Amino acid sequence: MPYSFMAIQKIKTLGNLTAKYRHNLRVADVDNAITELRDRNEELVPLKMVSHKQQTYTEAFKERLSSLPYYEDHKLRKNGVLAYEIMLTFSREADLDIDEWKRESVQWLHDTFDVAPDGKSNVLHAIFHADETGNAHIHAIVTPVDENGRLNARRFTNGSRAMTQLQSSYAEAVEDLGLERGLIGSSARHKDIRRFYAELNNALKVPEPEKNETAEQFRQRVLDNLKDLQAAAMRRIAETERARRRKFDKYTKEQREAIKLEYEKSVEMAKSELSEVEQKRIESIDELTTYQSMLTDLAAQLQGAREELASIADVKDKAQMYEAIQRGLSYYEVNDPSYAEELKAALDDMLDAGEDDRNRDIGPGL
Secondary structure, three states, X not given: OOEEEEEEEEEOOHXXXXXXXXXXXXXXXXXXXXXXXXXHOEEEEOOOEEOOEEOOHHHHHHHHHHOOHHHHOOOOOOOOOOEEEEEEEEOOOOOOOHHHHHHHHHHXXXXXXXXXXXXXXXXXXXXXXXXXXXXXXXXXXXXXXXXXXXXXXXXXXXXXXXXXXXHHHHHHHHHHHOOEOOOOOOOOOOOOHHHHHHHHHHXXXXXXXXXXXXXXXXXXHHHHHHHHHHHHHHHHHHHHHHHHHHHHHHHHHHHHHHHHHHHHHHHHHHHHHHHHHHHHHHHHHHHHHHHHHHHHHHHHHHHHHHHHHHHHHHHHHHHHHXXXXXXXXXXHHHHOHHHHHHHHHHHHHHHHHHHHHHHHHHOOOO
């Protein structure tokens, strides 16, 4: 399946911005561009016209900067990112609707980078190139103005994770055209734009004119030869890269599976240990229940003992009372015999009354 590609290069000087303008607008000669195919190029986001003259990248950047209130009393950060050059393309074998790909690519640029609070677009320029020996592609110049109205490259490209998200976002934007995102985490990396063109130019070789060959015939043969050389070189590079990537990805996959297996073993061990802890917890609960039952029994026994002690104390009190009565009777028998007899009669009546009460509690016939 064909793939979508995106490459981003940071622009930190006005001189570099001027060089990008000369290349993209074909102000300077481009070694791997075919002059006769230049009419196939197309400005997708054109530069503004000022006094019947098209702005340069530098002029467009300065105008965008002057529209930001923050820079009325602040200077540009030294070595800060002024703009990005973003190149969008797809693998050569793709068979897609080029016009729709252009439209969706430009829409992605706006959706992704137009976050400035003043509502103005950060996409200064975008141009479609179809005059080069490589595959058709788009160059876009974008200023990284954030939601606070300041140049802030970190907002868009801070670290590999942000770049991965941008790659995924662009792939999703054009996936309906039959393009697929490259493997996330793969060893494949897109070259920056300067290296891309350097390798492309090194792959080109111009043949010598043949005897009796006209200039037009030589020109056409050179063009055909260049196309063949470019296709063969790029194919070899792609095949070598794919083979290396497959080898590395296989190794990476094996390492991931080994890590996953080790992780699963660790999880199983943790589950086993947790199960043992749970079993011990249940056993502890059972032991606690037994101890609680034993404590309940002990409490009942203690209560019984207390009741027995209370009964013993009551008997002791009664015995002491009887001893006191007996001592009183003995006294009156000596000193007042008649009163002693009255006391004995009264005690007998009390005893008889107590006996009758006990008989009523027990019931008749018992």
